[in-house]
Amino acid sequence: MVLVKNNFMFIYAIVATTSEIVDFKIAENYFSDILNAQLVIFSVIVAALIAFYFLFNFKISKEQIRKEIEKISEDFKKAIQDENEAKIKELSENLAKKLVEHEDMITVLRGTVHRTLGQFWDSEKSYATAFIWWIRAAHNFSIAGEENLARLALGSARESVEKINFGYELNYDLIGEYQRLFAEINDKLYKIEKDLLDTAIKGTLSKKLEEKG
Amino acid sequence: MLKISTNIFKKISEEEKKDIQNLGKDFGSISVHDYSEKGIGLEEVIKVIFQGFALKGIIENTVLWGSLKELIGLIFNISVKKFDKPVEVQVWISDASNLAALNVVFSIKKESEIHDLFTALRIKLNEDVFSKGKEQEKGKIFWIAFDKENEDWLVKVL
Numbered sequence: 536m537v538l539v540k541n542n543f544m545f546i547y548a549i550v551a552t553t554s555e556i557v558d559f560k561i562a563e564n565y566f567s568d569i570l571n572a573q574l575v576i577f578s579v580i581v582a583a584l585i586a587f588y589f590l591f592n593f594k595i596s597k598e599q600i601r602k603e604i605e606k607i608s609e610d611f612k613k614a615i616q617d618e619n620e621a622k623i624k625e626l627s628e629n630l631a632k633k634l635v636e637h638e639d640m641i642t643v644l645r646g647t648v649h650r651t652l653g654q655f656w657d658s659e660k661s662y663a664t665a666f667i668w669w670i671r672a673a674h675n676f677s678i679a680g681e682e683n684l685a686r687l688a689l690g691s692a693r694e695s696v697e698k699i700n701f702g703y704e705l706n707y708d709l710i711g712e713y714q715r716l717f718a719e720i721n722d723k724l725y726k727i728e729k730d731l732l733d734t735a736i737k738g739t740l741s742k743k744l745e746e747k748g
Numbered sequence: 749m750l751k752i753s754t755n756i757f758k759k760i761s762e763e764e765k766k767d768i769q770n771l772g773k774d775f776g777s778i779s780v781h782d783y784s785e786k787g788i789g790l791e792e793v794i795k796v797i798f799q800g801f802a803l804k805g806i807i808e809n810t811v812l813w814g815s816l817k818e819l820i821g822l823i824f825n826i827s828v829k830k831f832d833k834p835v836e837v838q839v840w841i842s843d844a845s846n847l848a849a850l851n852v853v854f855s856i857k858k859e860s861e862i863h864d865l866f867t868a869l870r871i872k873l874n875e876d877v878f879s880k881g882k883e884q885e886k887g888k889i890f891w892i893a894f895d896k897e898n899e900d901w902l903v904k905v906l
Contacts, residue, residue: 660786703797704785707838708855711895714902737906740851740889 639679646675646684653691662698663705667713669695674716677725685720689728693735702740750778750800754823755793757782759830771822774815775801794827794837796820802845803852804878807870817866824859846883854894865894872901 649672656665669692676685699705705713722729752768754760757780760768765780772778783797806812824837836857843850852873854865869892877883877890882905889906 700785702851703783703795703840705853706793707795707840707853707893708836708896710853710891710893711902712897714891714893714904715895715898717904718902733906736891737889740849740891740906 642675642679643681643684646672646679646681646688649675650684650688650691653688653695657691657695660698662695666692666695666699667706667709670713670716673725674720677720682724685725686728689720689725689732693728693732696732696735696739699739701742702736750776751781751798752778752823753781753783753797753799755783755785755795756827756830760826764826768819768822768826772815772819774812775806792831792835794835796823796837796839798839798841800845801841801843803841803843803850803873804846804883807873807878813866813870817862820856821859821862824856824862847886848883848888848890850877850883850890850892852892868901869894872903876903 649668653665653668653672656662656668659665669688673685673688673692676682676688717729717732720729750772752772760780768780769778783795785795801816806816820837820839827835827837834857836855838855839853841850841852843852850873852869854869856862856865872892877892882888882890891904891906893902893904894900895902
């Protein structure tokens with residue numbers, strides 16, 4: 536009886552122990568699941584935080600890099616622009632200087648050609664034609680700063696005008712040009728020559744026309 | 749005495765001379781004369797010189813101003829008939845009716861140019877000479893010429 540009781544108790548104990556173990560296992564699994572779930576959640580949160588942190592840093596870095604690149608680019612562009620502007624300015628100044636030199640040379644050359652034509656028409660006794668060429672020569676020499684040649688041309692223009700019989704002999708188509716060119720010749724620098732030429736022209740215009748017919 | 753002198757005088761028929769005189773009768777009696785000068789290539793340039801035409805009175809009178817334009821137009825057309833190619837007629841109007849002498853010079857290659865030239869000339873003469881009474885400046889010579897490059901009338905006082 537005692538044995539049975541003991542056995543029973545033993546069995547009971549075993550059953551009880553087994554039951555506790557089962558309970559414990561259930562509890563262990565339960566907590567383990569919770570733990571696992573929490574771990575997963577925690578991992579997800581951590582991963583999300585890392586991802587967010589990474590993305591945030593990435594974005595910040597990208598923006599910073601972009602800004603830095605833009606800044607460097609702007610600085611570089613400005614430096615190149617400044618350098619180019621300085622070079623262009625220098626080139627323009629040199630070019631302008633050279634152009635003025637060449638322009639003056641061309642103007643003098645043009646004046647020389649006009650002077651030659653003035654001489655030619657004078658030699659042909661076509662003084663009215665020679666006159667306008669002398670004026671053109673004087674104008675070119677004066678704007679090129681060739682004072683002596685300008686004075687000579689103005690003097691020759693006066694001599695041609697003095698040889699004209701009547702003002703009517705001039706080419707009426709070119710009188711407007713003569714007036715414009717003459718007005719552009721420096722009044723102060725060539726005052727004497729211009730005044731003498733005006734006096735000669737006035738004399739020529741005052742001559743009365745010989746009538747025929 | 750109103751005189752028109754031209755280097756194509758010998759080419760103009762008596763009938764054409766009468767046409768000129770008739771068209772210009774508003775100004776008075778006009779006589780047509782020969783004008784010649786020596787030089788190379790001058791035979792291709794037609795020169796017409798008007799003398800005795802009092803510009804101040806003509807400018808103030810619209811009819812006379814119109815008649816002067818027509819007269820120049822007629823002479824231009826007569827000149828065109830005399831040559832088989834385009835011609836350039838150079839005109840000089842010499843007015844000694846004031847204390848200061850007035851000389852107006854220009855050239856025309858087309859009849860249509862006359863109107864614009866005269867419109868601008870009238871304004872220029874009024875503004876630069878007559879409105880300021882400059883035609884009364886004794887001994888002065890006014891030389892009014894058309895500058896083709898700037899398409900403007902220029903006034904030079906001598």
